[in-house]
Amino acid sequence: MSDNDQYKRLIKESLKNIRKAHDENYLSIFAGAGISAGSGLPSWKKLIDILAKEIYGVEKNEDPLVLAEKFFNENGHINYYKKLKNLITSRAKPNVLHSEIVKLNPKNLITTNWDNLFEQAIDEEGMFFDVIKTDTEIRTPTGWPKFIKMHGSLDRENIVFREKDYLEYSQNFPLIENYIKGVFSTDVVILVGYSLGDPNVKQIISWVNFHSNNAKQDRGQNGVKTIYFIKTNAAFDPIEFRFYENKNIHVLYLSEFFDKKAENENSGHESELKNFFDEIKKEKRYDTAFVLDSEEIREIDNILTHFDFSALSKKIDDLTIFKNASFKNELLKCFLLFENHTDDKDIEKIHPLYRKISKKLLKIES
Structure with missing residues (x-):
């Protein structure tokens, strides 16, 4: 070969x-x-060539870091930054x-x-x-x-x-x-x-x-x-x-x-x-089917409409059992945890989960 x-x-x-x-x-x-x-x-080389002409009037083959030092010494702090910001x-x-x-x-x-x-x-x-x-x-x-x-x-x-x-x-x-x-x-x-x-x-x-x-x-x-x-x-x-x-x-x-x-x-x-x-970005293996099916929608709608917090807690527990939950189930769990929260302390616990799932979502969307 x-x-x-x-x-x-x-x-x-x-x-x-x-x-x-x-x-x-x-x-x-x-x-x-x-x-x-x-x-x-400008590229690095182009920038160095521009500064050499500024100092010497012509391009010069010199260590770029030394040239930058000379450029600073010739111009002082204020003009050094002013000229670089223009470039x-x-x-x-x-x-x-x-x-x-x-x-x-x-x-x-x-x-x-x-x-x-x-x-x-x-x-x-x-x-x-x-x-x-x-x-x-x-x-x-x-x-x-x-x-x-x-x-x-x-x-x-x-x-x-x-x-x-x-x-x-x-x-x-x-x-x-x-x-x-x-x-x-x-x-x-x-x-x-x-x-x-x-x-x-x-x-x-x-x-x-x-x-x-x-x-x-x-x-x-x-x-x-x-x-x-x-x-x-x-x-x-x-x-x-x-x-x-x-x-x-x-x-x-x-x-x-x-x-x-x-x-x-x-x-x-x-x-x-x-x-x-x-x-x-090829070959990602995330579950990108985010949409609930009709049966799942009816179940969640029934729980929330009737304020059935016992069923809500059970649903959260069911979603927690799976170690490798689908992305859709992770999103659903975050939503249900928010609906089930009672005070600011619960929100503090939920927030890291939201942050984790958001980072995954940003990767998928990119």
Whole structure:
């Protein structure tokens, strides 16, 4: 079997692992600047080229983090943020990739982007996330999936961009850093919208290697789950693949899987990613028959019309017996518990059940 054939089999197996993680709620997605490029915002490389011209008058091949530091020194805090906000405007609108990622409803959606496009997509799609832009905000979870802007946000003027910001990251974002490091041992992680040379990816890889080495020392095994790096508009490169495989990162070249030639690079990037997100949502095994049949409707109607609380309690008990209740029965149980509640304490007990069922519903609707 050729390398390409073996690789195509690996992609199919990887998609099964990713689907399982999604359905069982241990999928985390890291999203980079490539996701926002379709909204007209500059890519990482384009941003660096713009800043180099701002400082030197020409593009310059220089360490991007050092260049950002020089840009800050030349402009000062106020003008630094003013110019960056002009380049990464808050007037930009989310594109289909923001929406598709949000609708996946992952356990954690983590971005190194500073823009507000994911926040807009969350609002537009009616989704519920804990939005975390600063270190202190991670202390007050609500039980929803987390959307973490791990490199800060332009509206908070706390972004990570300069060399100094990366060097002092552990001091400025200790809680976010520790949380994200933990994600690599508990979740299947996808990196999307990045280039392999992106300093943000290098930071993530260094965390993975550090965590992996510590796990081997502590438990004699690798405590990090496989990480998938998504690459679009690119043919399978076996040397590159093996290089990153040694770092516990599987590069998924989507062109090899979907085997479709795009009209141009941008359309290929978007169409391959959209197909990939659609693949993740396939083969869900939830019971989506939410509607009660006529006999069930008559039974519930009779109980509620005659205020038969004894029958109501029995019905709730019957629904509780089943360990793997259908989605419809879980919804019905929540409704009947609400109808049967007597005080605020009962509501406090019912609320976690509603929250759990709502999260399932959001996954199905997406």
